[in-house]
Amino acid sequence: MTISRRRLVAGAAVLGTATALPASGPAWARPQSPGPGAAGTGRPGKPGKPRKPGKPRKKAPSPATSATEPFTVPLTVPRPLRPLRLAGHDFHRLTTGEADVELLPGATTRIRAYNGLMSPLIKARRGRPVLIRQVNRLDVPFAMHLHGGHIPQRYDGHPMHQAEPGDVRYYHYPNEQRAATLWLHDHSHGTGHGHHHSDSAESIYRGLAATYLLTDDFEDALPLPRGRYDVPLQIRDARFGDDGTLLYDPQGFLDRPTFLVNGSPRPYFEVAARKYRLRLMNTSNDRFFLLRLRDGTPMTQIASDGGLLPAPAQAWAVPLWPGERIDVVVDFSDRPVGSQVVLESLASFPGETPDVMRFDVVREARDPSSVPGELRPAPDLGTPVLEREFRMRFDPETGRHLINERVFDMNRVDFRSRLGETEAWTVVNDDVEMNIPHSMHPHLSHFRILDRNGRPPGPAEAGLKDTVTVAPGETVRFAVRFTDYTGLFMYHCHMMNHVAMGMMGQMETVR
Numbered sequence: 001m002t003i004s005r006r007r008l009v010a011g012a013a014v015l016g017t018a019t020a021l022p023a024s025g026p027a028w029a030r031p032q033s034p035g036p037g038a039a040g041t042g043r044p045g046k047p048g049k050p051r052k053p054g055k056p057r058k059k060a061p062s063p064a065t066s067a068t069e070p071f072t073v074p075l076t077v078p079r080p081l082r083p084l085r086l087a088g089h090d091f092h093r094l095t096t097g098e099a100d101v102e103l104l105p106g107a108t109t110r111i112r113a114y115n116g117l118m119s120p121l122i123k124a125r126r127g128r129p130v131l132i133r134q135v136n137r138l139d140v141p142f143a144m145h146l147h148g149g150h151i152p153q154r155y156d157g158h159p160m161h162q163a164e165p166g167d168v169r170y171y172h173y174p175n176e177q178r179a180a181t182l183w184l185h186d187h188s189h190g191t192g193h194g195h196h197h198s199d200s201a202e203s204i205y206r207g208l209a210a211t212y213l214l215t216d217d218f219e220d221a222l223p224l225p226r227g228r229y230d231v232p233l234q235i236r237d238a239r240f241g242d243d244g245t246l247l248y249d250p251q252g253f254l255d256r257p258t259f260l261v262n263g264s265p266r267p268y269f270e271v272a273a274r275k276y277r278l279r280l281m282n283t284s285n286d287r288f289f290l291l292r293l294r295d296g297t298p299m300t301q302i303a304s305d306g307g308l309l310p311a312p313a314q315a316w317a318v319p320l321w322p323g324e325r326i327d328v329v330v331d332f333s334d335r336p337v338g339s340q341v342v343l344e345s346l347a348s349f350p351g352e353t354p355d356v357m358r359f360d361v362v363r364e365a366r367d368p369s370s371v372p373g374e375l376r377p378a379p380d381l382g383t384p385v386l387e388r389e390f391r392m393r394f395d396p397e398t399g400r401h402l403i404n405e406r407v408f409d410m411n412r413v414d415f416r417s418r419l420g421e422t423e424a425w426t427v428v429n430d431d432v433e434m435n436i437p438h439s440m441h442p443h444l445s446h447f448r449i450l451d452r453n454g455r456p457p458g459p460a461e462a463g464l465k466d467t468v469t470v471a472p473g474e475t476v477r478f479a480v481r482f483t484d485y486t487g488l489f490m491y492h493c494h495m496m497n498h499v500a501m502g503m504m505g506q507m508e509t510v511r
């Protein structure tokens with residue numbers, strides 16, 4: 001199946017990105033607009049602004065400058081962490097702490113890391129539980145959340161289970177769910193007590209995002225690219241100081257001009273002339289990417305948040321919002337050795353370099369892989385017996401982001417859900433005037449989109465999802481059925497800046 005360019009643009013319009021041309025960026029995110037997250041979010045001194053005459057020139061290009069110079073460093077492809085095999089479990093030790101790493105050539109950057117690493121990789125297998133012993137050596141609390149994981153509440157990273165500095169906690173992930181690209185990120189929530197104040201937006205920004213790649217027999221039976229031809233790509237934005245310091249300003253998320261892929265600034269990646277499976281993950285706090293290969297090479301989308309799609313979908317550009325994952329297969333086989341293909345984001349801001357990374361075709365290779373016309377049927381989640389509505393809006397009066405007119409309160413249960421009962425959630429984005437996108441991410445279970453503005457989802461949204469973005473004025477409905485585990489679970493917008501400003505709720509699943 002192919003999608004025409006016109007339809008693609010129409011699809012982008014649905015996501016509020018109709019104006020997403022290389023030089024303009026989506027309207028909602030233009031620095032001069034009253035952007036998401038309160039007045040005055042735009043920062044002075046936009047990158048790329050021509051220097052005023054008479055201003056002294058800088059001497060040498062700083063690491064921060066070279067960070068925006070694309071394709072000077074190789075992509076880091078993480079090797080999976082080696083578990084101990086213990087009584088049918090994979091046992092990992094994860095220490096969270098500060099680490100000094102070289103992200104920009106010639107500079108040292110202090111990050112918050114798992115085991116000293118930026119973007120590490122854990123590989124897991126369906127039916128084989130993972131046990132993690134986590135030691136928190138940070139000076140802020142940490143709550144480990146497996147995004148997309150179907151797991152008991154006590155391992156879900158609820159803020160009430162935060163590991164305080166020095167604490168040791170155990171996490172047990174059953175891995176009784178479909179193969180999918182999941183990720184492991186901080187979910188602590190500020191309590192406002194002095195130095196103990198922490199929030200997940202900052203910790204994720206500073207590096208606490210690991211890839212958790214779950215495989216299973218069903219997927220292995222398909223002839224998809226695998227092994228070294230199956231590559232996780234955590235894509236995010238960042239802002240660096242001249243000395244390589246990672247700068248964090250919660251209100252400054254429109255000025256994060258450096259793109260990192262697995263921690264490498266706009267890297268190049270040497271590939272063989274064959275098919276690759278690229279697991280695209282947006283681990284940014286707030287940035288939207290509209291990814292495409294600059295030379296027009298189509299990408300075949302094969303999976304979304306919850307794993308394989310029912311059928312592959314062709315795309316020239318892939319919209320990827322914070323928290324989302326999209327797996328694509330890209331075929332370099334008709335590229336001569338020596339050629340280069342740039343992955344760029346069509347949603348970059350004015351003055352930004354749109355380049356994300358470059359694929360350098362350096363050798364021939366045999367390619368037994370293929371993409372079957374049918375992948376994996378989506379499970380039947382049943383007929384909804386209950387409707388819930390979630391209205392998302394920013395309140396300019398208070399500077400808070402609200403779900404149904406409320407900000408998050410850990411001591412309030414917003415509603416109860418019965419395990420096994422199918423619900424229909426309607427998510428409405430009321431921020432037409434402010435032009436702010438929002439998303440919805442419930443913990444515990446994946447969902448299926450029923451319709452977007454009354455129209456059934458296209459092939460790229462036909463599989464299981466766990467995070468869905470709703471453009472200003474849009475309405476998305478999805479069916480969800482929570483199963484297996486009772487307790488308190490969060491649901492929230494995945495623009496981390498919005499979460500920090502209240503856009504989260506708490507449900508209790510009951511029998």
Ligand code: C2O
Pocket residue numbers: 145147185187323441443490492494
């Ligand atoms: Cu990735 Cu509650 O989040």
Ligand code: CU
Pocket residue numbers: 145146147148441442443
């Ligand atoms: Cu999650």
Ligand code: CU
Pocket residue numbers: 392401437438439493494495498503
């Ligand atoms: Cu939001």
